[in-house]
Amino acid sequence: MTNRIWNFSAGPAVLPESVLEEARENLLSLGDTGVGICEHSHRGKPFVAVAEEAEVLCRELAGIPDNYKVLFLQGGASSQFFMIPMNFLKPGDTADYLVTGEWAKKAAKAAKPFGNINIASSSEDANFNYIPTEANYSDNAKYVHFASNNTIYGTQFASPPAGFNKDAFLVCDSSSDIFSRPIDVPEYGLIYAGAQKNLGPSGVTLVIVRDDLVETGNSDQPEMLQYRIHAASDSMYNTPPTFGIYLMMLVFRWIKANGGLAAMETRNQAKAGKLYDFLAGSSLFSATAKEDSRSLMNVTFVTGDADKDAAFIKQAEAEGFSGLKGHRSVGGMRASIYNAFPSEGVDALIQFMKDFEAKA
Numbered sequence: 001m002t003n004r005i006w007n008f009s010a011g012p013a014v015l016p017e018s019v020l021e022e023a024r025e026n027l028l029s030l031g032d033t034g035v036g037i038c039e040h041s042h043r044g045k046p047f048v049a050v051a052e053e054a055e056v057l058c059r060e061l062a063g064i065p066d067n068y069k070v071l072f073l074q075g076g077a078s079s080q081f082f083m084i085p086m087n088f089l090k091p092g093d094t095a096d097y098l099v100t101g102e103w104a105k106k107a108a109k110a111a112k113p114f115g116n117i118n119i120a121s122s123s124e125d126a127n128f129n130y131i132p133t134e135a136n137y138s139d140n141a142k143y144v145h146f147a148s149n150n151t152i153y154g155t156q157f158a159s160p161p162a163g164f165n166k167d168a169f170l171v172c173d174s175s176s177d178i179f180s181r182p183i184d185v186p187e188y189g190l191i192y193a194g195a196q197k198n199l200g201p202s203g204v205t206l207v208i209v210r211d212d213l214v215e216t217g218n219s220d221q222p223e224m225l226q227y228r229i230h231a232a233s234d235s236m237y238n239t240p241p242t243f244g245i246y247l248m249m250l251v252f253r254w255i256k257a258n259g260g261l262a263a264m265e266t267r268n269q270a271k272a273g274k275l276y277d278f279l280a281g282s283s284l285f286s287a288t289a290k291e292d293s294r295s296l297m298n299v300t301f302v303t304g305d306a307d308k309d310a311a312f313i314k315q316a317e318a319e320g321f322s323g324l325k326g327h328r329s330v331g332g333m334r335a336s337i338y339n340a341f342p343s344e345g346v347d348a349l350i351q352f353m354k355d356f357e358a359k360a
């Protein structure tokens with residue numbers, strides 16, 4: 001194998017090696033077609049088969065009911081920040097936003113031109129290091145938007161928010177924990193995720209959306225920004241991100257072969273659990289997120305001394321641990337350990353941290 005190192009990047013992030021190897025083969029020729037995956041027409045049979053398999057596996061893995069559409073869109077998760085209010089809010093309508101991190105805050109900001117945006121809860125008072133347990137929901141919200149995992153701050157909702165207006169539907173930005181654990185799709189109106197953490201490369205965004213919302217969404221928006229249009233053309237209204245969809249299909253196969261979403265959750269709990277256990281017993285490092293809000297995907301920690309943090313990151317880089325620098329708004333370190341990050345890499349990091357601590 002090539003000299004791959006432990007990649008803790010928050011995204012684009014590590015992908016399963018077997019997936020990359022298969023993709024490498026298929027870059028030159030998809031199966032025996034003699035045409036590489038990036039060179040196939042999206043309307044041709046070989047690619048259509050790929051897109052169909054991606055959708056079938058996605059539905060199977062997440063138990064997506066028939067009354068939901070699975071869409072493969074472009075523009076990143078950030079484009080969902082405005083597509084959602086553009087499709088679902090009319091002037092004067094209200095939507096509730098739970099602001100538990102920078103991305104959730106950006107989503108709320110992007111929605112502002114399209115309706116009354118009520119910040120139902122926020123953890124900004126403590127630099128987003130916790131998930132609030134209470135929210136001031138409005139009684140007329142059309143939908144409630146939240147980010148299930150806060151990539152920058154290392155916090156995660158243990159379960160979806162509850163107690164909001166019963167006529168509102170739930171919208172989830174699941175970019176950094178999609179398919180890391182089982183998901184009860186019928187609880188949601190719309191789930192979206194940029195692929196580049198748990199599902200594939202950047203450039204493709206998975207959207208799972210309930211049919212009635214697709215049908216009743218605003219039709220006076222540019223066509224590229226209407227779910228209705230993408231749904232009616234099976235995500236092929238324009239040229240879709242073919243390579244991203246292909247890689248996502250391979251990642252879905254990998255998740256299935258490795259036991260599905262329940263098995264992913266068990267593995268993720270074990271990986272994050274040993275890192276948090278080590279942090280709890282460490283005299284040098286400590287986790288930054290509140291215990292009841294900690295993410296299984298992004299583990300954020302500090303030494304409490306910016307110079308030591310910098311020295312740690314530098315030495316870690318030198319020893320083959322990349323991507324550990326925390327986001328600038330939190331500082332310190334962040335180990336992103338998505339589905340494809342191997343357990344042995346977490347063990348290696350813990351050993352490295354132990355050695356660093358002994359010498360500090």
Ligand SMILES: Cc1ncc(COP(=O)(O)O)c(C=O)c1O
Nearest residue numbers: 076077078103147151175176194
């Ligand atoms: C939770 C969350 N939402 C949204 C985004 C933005 O995604 P994109 O870069 O695909 O627009 C990110 C990116 O890291 C994220 O972590």
